Amino acid sequence: MTTNSPSKVHVTTTINGQKHELLVPGYMSLLDTLRELIGLTGTKEGCLDGNCGACTVNVNGRIVDSCLVLGAEINGKEVNTIEGMATSEGLHPLQQAFLEEAALQCGICTPGFLVAAKGLLDNEPSPSEGRIRHWLAGNLCRCTGYDKIVRAVQKASS
Amino acid sequence: MHPFAYVAPSTVAEAVAVLDKHGDRARPLAGGTDLLVKARANVWELDAVVDIKNIPELMKLSVSNDGLSIGAGVPCYQIYDNSQIAAEYPGIVDGASIIGGIQIQSRAGVGGNLCNAAPSGDGICPLIIHSAVAKIASTGGTREVAVEDFCTGPSRTVLKAGELLVSIEVPKPAANSGAAYTRFIPRNEMDIAVAGVGVFVQLDASGKNFVSARIALASVGPVPILAKEAGNSLAGKPVNDETIATAAALAKAAASPITDMRGTIEQRKTLVEVLTGRMIKQAVERARG
Ligand SMILES: Cc1cc2nc3c(=O)[nH]c(=O)nc-3n(C[C@H](O)[C@H](O)[C@H](O)COP(=O)(O)OP(=O)(O)OC[C@H]3O[C@@H](n4cnc5c(N)ncnc54)[C@H](O)[C@@H]3O)c2cc1C
Ligand code: FES
Ligand code: FES
Numbered sequence A: 001m002t003t004n005s006p007s008k009v010h011v012t013t014t015i016n017g018q019k020h021e022l023l024v025p026g027y028m029s030l031l032d033t034l035r036e037l038i039g040l041t042g043t044k045e046g047c048l049d050g051n052c053g054a055c056t057v058n059v060n061g062r063i064v065d066s067c068l069v070l071g072a073e074i075n076g077k078e079v080n081t082i083e084g085m086a087t088s089e090g091l092h093p094l095q096q097a098f099l100e101e102a103a104l105q106c107g108i109c110t111p112g113f114l115v116a117a118k119g120l121l122d123n124e125p126s127p128s129e130g131r132i133r134h135w136l137a138g139n140l141c142r143c144t145g146y147d148k149i150v151r152a153v154q155k156a157s158s
Numbered sequence B: 001m002h003p004f005a006y007v008a009p010s011t012v013a014e015a016v017a018v019l020d021k022h023g024d025r026a027r028p029l030a031g032g033t034d035l036l037v038k039a040r041a042n043v044w045e046l047d048a049v050v051d052i053k054n055i056p057e058l059m060k061l062s063v064s065n066d067g068l069s070i071g072a073g074v075p076c077y078q079i080y081d082n083s084q085i086a087a088e089y090p091g092i093v094d095g096a097s098i099i100g101g102i103q104i105q106s107r108a109g110v111g112g113n114l115c116n117a118a119p120s121g122d123g124i125c126p127l128i129i130h131s132a133v134a135k136i137a138s139t140g141g142t143r144e145v146a147v148e149d150f151c152t153g154p155s156r157t158v159l160k161a162g163e164l165l166v167s168i169e170v171p172k173p174a175a176n177s178g179a180a181y182t183r184f185i186p187r188n189e190m191d192i193a194v195a196g197v198g199v200f201v202q203l204d205a206s207g208k209n210f211v212s213a214r215i216a217l218a219s220v221g222p223v224p225i226l227a228k229e230a231g232n233s234l235a236g237k238p239v240n241d242e243t244i245a246t247a248a249a250l251a252k253a254a255a256s257p258i259t260d261m262r263g264t265i266e267q268r269k270t271l272v273e274v275l276t277g278r279m280i281k282q283a284v285e286r287a288r289g
Helices: A030-038 A093-100 A110-123 A129-138 A147-156 B012-025 B035-040 B076-080 B083-088 B090-096 B110-116 B124-129 B228-232 B241-254 B265-288
Strands: A008-015 A018-025 A056-059 A062-065 A078-080 B005-007 B026-029 B048-051 B061-064 B067-071 B133-138 B141-146 B151-153 B164-171 B177-184 B195-203 B210-218
Touching: A018 A030, A030 A056, A056 A110, A062 A110, A093 A110, A093 A147, A110 A129, A110 A147, A129 A147, B012 B026, B012 B048, B012 B133, B012 B164, B026 B035, B061 B083, B067 B110, B076 B083, B076 B090, B083 B090, B090 B110, B090 B124, B090 B177, B090 B195, B110 B124, B110 B164, B124 B177, B124 B195, B124 B210, B177 B265, B195 B265, B210 B228, B210 B241, B210 B265, B228 B241, B241 B265
Parallel strands: A008 A078, B005 B048, B026 B048
Antiparallel strands: A008 A018, A056 A062, A056 A078, B061 B067, B067 B164, B133 B141, B133 B164, B177 B195, B195 B210
């Protein structure tokens, strides 16, 4: 049972392939844990209530809104964020497609869309347009009107 | 957010001991998609949250000849990704598939949906029409409550401080039965039901007559409503437009909605009638296989 001190929880986790040991306040969101404790600020804060998807990260293969997860909950889990998408070989095909299709303007929603779309393509390499739109319904964009985002995801699918 | 401690017990006994100690200043954490939103909005001031997702019993999802057992912490995607559940309990899958978007469904479950007790909860009516039962534990032992009696008002349930929902037990549906749930929202996804309707029907072997039916309504009263008369009106009757219209009118009469930013009383009542007709037809189609 993880009690420790009433306020901080000892968390061992893997983030973008790297082991991390952290002391996380029990009430701290995963979003703040990533941004404030670890310094991974690529994950964005939008609504803080699960509606915009800007804070999307991948935990054990499932996309989640990190504003609605506690940092303490990632103990023993594998977390992947936008910072883990590009490799030494270059941008992820989704990132490249977003650039080519101009699927972003202000960019605040982009990390969330990319992590969410990767969660889809990792399991379904060639989704239909309808499937892509349904999958991305938990991500809001105020700039692009979505069409360019959907086209970019289609371009990156095989 | 009021600073609270995070506790992650691995047994029901440990969990209920912590809940008992803190009374109403501690709450179970399932997917957190209601709890963390409310904690952030200072709906409650909590000293502790008790994460239930390390308790194997509460994460168990099993489907067998005895029926379907849904652990209180099981997320929606595990329900709709299960092909046997999709085949045997399509109404429950209808509900689990429309709670939030993909990110929400990775975390949110029907257990949390039920305990949150929103009148609009899309997971609740499908359980009610299936005559599901909630299994509850506390330091005093265990008890069972029919899901139709579980919600007592908006955000209010039969659970007392210190009580924990362990699982939801859904009896195996009779032969020649089918179920369906839908809601009306102005968008395609990610919205709160203006009105929702769930229907369970059992047909006779010919598929032409109703043996029994249960109809439940969301977002048209302080709690999800079991429209008993509407369901009972179908028992022993032939499947035709007239019997379906009668049941739909009775469902409309059972709705007691309010007017708010999402819809008016008139709109909601009309929606209940229209959706009830549609869901009876869909449940019949599914029952005929
Ligand atoms: C963006 C967004 C969209 C949403 N869309 C929908 C929608 O379309 N339809 C819908 O119905 N809902 C929707 N919701 C609400 C929410 O996602 C659902 O109600 C969900 O099913 C809650 O489940 P959870 O596992 O996240 O519960 P939690 O948030 O973990 O818990 C909910 C409540 O139940 C209590 N609780 C949890 N587990 C137990 C237990 N085992 N015993 C006793 N009490 C317990 C908690 O303390 C809390 O009070 C949405 C929420 C968000 C943020
Ligand atoms: S910040 Fe998490 S969903 Fe908007
Ligand atoms: S690019 Fe500005 S919100 Fe999407």
